[in-house]
Amino acid sequence: xxxxxxxxxxxxxxxxxxxxxxxxxxxxxxxxxxxxxxxxxxxxxxxxxxxxxxxxxxxxxxxxxxxxxxxxxxxxxxxxxxxxxxxxxxxxxxxxxxxxxxxxxxxxxxxx
Amino acid sequence: xxxxxxxxxxxxxxxxxxxxxxxxxxxxxxxxxxxxxxxxxxxxxxxxxxxxxxxxxxxxxxxxxxxxxxxxxxxxxxxxxxxxxxxxxxxxxxxxxxxxxxxxxxxxxx
Numbered sequence: 001x002x003x004x005x006x007x008x009x010x011x012x013x014x015x016x017x018x019x020x021x022x023x024x025x026x027x028x029x030x031x032x033x034x035x036x037x038x039x040x041x042x043x044x045x046x047x048x049x050x051x052x053x054x055x056x057x058x059x060x061x062x063x064x065x066x067x068x069x070x071x072x073x074x075x076x077x078x079x080x081x082x083x084x085x086x087x088x089x090x091x092x093x094x095x096x097x098x099x100x101x102x103x104x105x106x107x108x109x110x111x112x
Numbered sequence: 113x114x115x116x117x118x119x120x121x122x123x124x125x126x127x128x129x130x131x132x133x134x135x136x137x138x139x140x141x142x143x144x145x146x147x148x149x150x151x152x153x154x155x156x157x158x159x160x161x162x163x164x165x166x167x168x169x170x171x172x173x174x175x176x177x178x179x180x181x182x183x184x185x186x187x188x189x190x191x192x193x194x195x196x197x198x199x200x201x202x203x204x205x206x207x208x209x210x211x212x213x214x215x216x217x218x219x220x221x222x
Binding site for chain 2: 106
């Protein structure tokens with residue numbers, strides 16, 4: 001089991017609402033990446049944060065935004081939720097020393 | 113953008129048999145990862161391959177990397193039911209972003 005924790009584990013929201021997902025990175029890791037995994041698909045990169053700055057973004061609209069805090073934990077915010085946002089959201093933490101990402105257990109978001 | 117293709121996408125095999133999952137990618141990279149995912153669960157790291165010719169083995173699984181051919185393989189030896197899961201390969205960029213394949217859903221039956 002990794003030291004990456006995500007909350008909540010499950011969430012149901014209504015279309016048009018906003019949601020915030022949280023991730024605590026593994027001790028010693030300064031980089032957090034977020035991925036969206038739709039049912040039956042591989043994870044898709046949303047964005048990455050390194051030392052509180054966005055450090056790369058995938059093909060996601062601006063209503064997907066994030067933050068990283070001084071303790072390297074992170075939030076993913078999604079505004080104006082759409083039905084297609086229903087997915088498993090995965091957080092991964094890594095350090096610059098070891099080129100390996102460790103994933104949290106994920107947040108299952110359902111938009112109705 | 114880097115593309116990652118896995119095949120097969122679905123694999124049904126009998127216990128005791130051998131099989132190989134293939135992962136091709138479109139752009140040069142020397143970072144290749146294999147993950148396992150059980151239904152409704154997160155990703156479990158299996159192998160990290162960081163150089164051409166790298167080979168790693170854990171139990172009944174063996175992974176290899178050929179960076180010149182842009183190909184990685186995950187070989188399953190004498191499959192058992194507990195190996196049933198979805199297996200993903202992912203290619204790493206220099207910025208640490210991972211590009212995933214669509215996954216191979218493996219079912220091992222008696």
